Amino acid sequence: MAAAGIAIIGGGPCGLTLARLLECKGIDYIVYERDESENSNRAGGSLDIHAGTGQHALREAGLLDGFKKYARYDDTAVTIADKQGKRLLQMGQNRDAPEIDRKDLRQILLDAIPKDKIKWGHTLLNAKIGEDKRPMLEFTNGVVLSKFKLVVGADGAWSKVRPMITPAIPQYSGKIFLESKVGHENPLYETTVSRVGPGMFLATGVGKSIVTQRQGDGTYRNYFGIQVEENFFRNGVLKLDVEATRRLLLSDFYADWAEEYQDLIRHATDLRVWSLYTLSTEDMNWKSVPGLTLVGDAAHLTIPNGEGVNLAMTDALKLASKIAEHGIEDVNRAVQEYENDMFPRGIATIAEGRRMEKVMFDEDPQAFFQALSDAAAQ
Structure with missing residues (x-):
């Protein structure tokens, strides 16, 4: 079956940014996305888009004005508190890193890409090098494609493209976030509005944290950060029965936290496990294939540190620029130069993620407060 010059595996912010940039440069591509349609509701929470990275990529893609229609500049503030509810620090006001819901960013990008350039319902099952020495892609829907000039893995933490390039495997950090929502109908909604307001509210204790963040529709997402073994929520100890999860959090993890935090647990709904994995800085050294x-994330998965989507969009911009510079016929040279440029960024963000993980879950919460105070002073 014939295929486009470039296959982009994954239609998240990174893959779609790359697609839009290639579209602007007149370079042939197709995006293969696992969601069944653009209306699939798998989009996540809120993202902060930084001026020099994510916003720069959107400007080069001709989409910055569209972004600003959705950007929430009043949600840049971050309030830090301890486990007893004492407010210790506020930072980030007027920072040029506005929030946008992931679904809104995705729609901006989708609207800028021709409909026939995205193949929905294509979950990559297997990828290998074919007899012609080019990548061969097998999807769960039975479609098999080859003869690409380039396959770009924009397929996230558990990339199916990555094993063709490097043996690197994400390692579990020992931490998870349990995500829940506070919708308009939630009995705790008005209290959350008055307590958190715009932006993000972050509380940390000994080896635990709670993050509350406002979304574009005025609702809130809570993230309960705890340290458990990798299969804790899969091996029968707990299967995310909501009531059982609430009881466990209240009795074993947040029993000595202030009532305002315990109320967030009592009214938690739509609980979802987000296990934190990371690649190693040593993984950023593969030989170009x-x-x-x-x-x-397929290239440099890290613990969340505020840079993930911004670095991903920067990757897209750098790769598209190199392909445009060298042309599709010399795409391997473009890739090699892109990767040599990307490795230092990947190393830096993985190291920063590890540092943020350490202070956020430190036995001494003051280490986290001090790290954020230092950041606010810069």
Whole structure:
């Protein structure tokens, strides 16, 4: 079956940013996305888009004005508190890193890409090098494609493209976030509005944290950060029965936290496990493989540190620029130069993620407060 010059595996912010940039440069591509349609509701929470990275990529893609229609500049503030509810620090006001809901950013990008350039319902099952020495892609829907000039893995933490390039495997950090929502109908909604307001509210204790963040529709998402073994929520100890989860959090993790935090647990709904994995800085050294490359989390998965989507969009911009510079016929040279430029960024963000993980879950919460105070002073 014939295929486009470039296959982008994954239609998240990174893959779609790359697609839009290639569209602007007149370079042939197709995006293969696992969601069944653009209306699939798998979009996540809120993202802060930084001026020099994510916003820069959107400007180069001709989409910055569209972004600003959705950007929430009043949600840049971050309030830090201890487990007893004492407010210790506020930072980030007027920072040029406005929030936008992931679904809104996705729609901005989708609207800027021709409909026939995205193949929905294509979950990559297997990827290998074919007899012609080019990547061969097998999807769960039975479609098999090859003869690409380049396959770009923009398929996230558990990339199916990555094993063709490097043996690197994400390692569990020992931490998870349990995500829940506070919708308009939630009995705790008005209290959350008055307590948190715009932006993000972050409380940390000994080895635990709670993050509350306002979304574009005025609702809130809570993230309960705890340290448990990797399969804690899969091996029968707990299968995310909501009531059982609430009881466990209240009795074993947040029993000595202030009532305002315990109320967040009592009214938690739509609980979802978000296990934190990371690649190693040593993984950022693979030898370039003809016809293949990685961007975003597929390349440099890290513990959340505020840079993830911004670095991913920067990857997209750098790769598209290199392909335009060298042309599709010399795409392997473009990839090699892109990867040599990307490795230091990947190393830096993985190291920063590890540092943020350490202070956020430190036995001495003051380490986290001090780290954020230092950041606010810069």
